[in-house]
Amino acid sequence: MKYSILVNGQSHAVEVDADTPLLWVLRDQLQMNGTKFSCGAGLCGACTVLIDGKPVRSCSYPIENLHNQQVMTIEGLERNHSVAQAWREMDVPQCGYCQSGQILSAVALLEKTPNPTDEQIQAGMGNLCRCGTYPEIKRAIALATDLTGKGA
Numbered sequence: 001m002k003y004s005i006l007v008n009g010q011s012h013a014v015e016v017d018a019d020t021p022l023l024w025v026l027r028d029q030l031q032m033n034g035t036k037f038s039c040g041a042g043l044c045g046a047c048t049v050l051i052d053g054k055p056v057r058s059c060s061y062p063i064e065n066l067h068n069q070q071v072m073t074i075e076g077l078e079r080n081h082s083v084a085q086a087w088r089e090m091d092v093p094q095c096g097y098c099q100s101g102q103i104l105s106a107v108a109l110l111e112k113t114p115n116p117t118d119e120q121i122q123a124g125m126g127n128l129c130r131c132g133t134y135p136e137i138k139r140a141i142a143l144a145t146d147l148t149g150k151g152a
Contacts, residue, residue, distance in 0.1 A: 001015065001016070001017070001018055001064075002014070002015050003015075003016065003025075003063055003064075003066070005025070005063070005066055005071060006068070006069070006070050006071060007026070007030060007032070007071045007072075007073060007076070008032075008071070008072055008073060008075055008076030009070075009076065012029075012030055014029045014030070014063070016029065016063055018062060018063065018064035019062045019063075019064065020062065020063050021058060021059050021060060021061060021062060021063070022049065022056075022058040022061045022062070022063055022066070022071070023035060023037060023047045023058040023059040023061075025063050026049070026058065026071075026073060032073050032075050034073055034074035034075050034100045035047055035048075035049055035058055035073050035074065035100060035101075036097055036098070036100060036101065037059060038059075038097070038098070039059070040059050040060075041059070041060060042057035042059055042060035042061075043057075043128075044098070044101075044127065044128040045057065045098065045101040045102070045105060045125075045126060045127030045128060046097060046098045046100075046101045046127070046128075047059040047101060048100070048101035048102075048104050048105050048127060049071055049072060049073050049104060050071070050072040050104050050107065050108055051066070051069050051070070051071055051072075052069045052070055053070075053072075053108060053111055054108060055104060055105045055108045072104070073100075073104075074100035074103060074104060077103065077104070077107065081107070082110075082144040082145075082147040082148045083103055083106045083107050083110065083140070083141075083144045084103065085144070085147055086140040086141070086143040086144035086147060087099070087103055087140050089140075089143060090136050090139050090140040090143060091136070092133055092136040092137055092140050093131075093133065094131035094133055095130070095131050097130070098127060098128065098129050098130070098131075101127050102125070102127050102129065102137055105124070105125050105126065105127050106125070106137070106140070106141050106144065108124075109121065109124040109125065109141065110141065110144060110145065110148070112124070114145065114148070115145055116141065116145070118138065121138050121141050121142075122138075125137070
């Protein structure tokens with residue numbers, strides 16, 4: 001089937017099966033490889049994108065479920081976004097594989113909860129990191145809060 005999808009502010013026409021996961025449309029059809037494949041079951045969060053500002057695991061989200069919604073991938077995040085700045089400043093990534101999903105989850109968390117507590121960060125993220133960079137991620141989210149002027 002043919003679909004028109006809005007990704008990072010641009011409209012794209014794709015022709016795929018209705019049950020094709022958004023992840024594969026992004027990677028294979030649109031050549032946006034920042035969104036990563038890992039578990040394939042929506043459990044780890046490496047494939048996280050934002051759909052209308054909400055984090056979604058793209059590996060288990062069929063393209064047919066997109067209905068005039070805005071998809072944002074890591075490629076669509078501005079380099080000077082407070083979360084991107086904080087990630088660089090805190091030197092968060094080790095291997096980096098999960099980081100695009102981590103960053104987009106953090107963006108969504110801070111939109112919903114501008115000044116999160118440690119408990120809200122832990123509950124709001126839910127992405128796995130094999131390298132164990134959770135303390136750096138938490139510090140980067142706190143720094144991003146300060147960079148946006150929303151911190152205490």
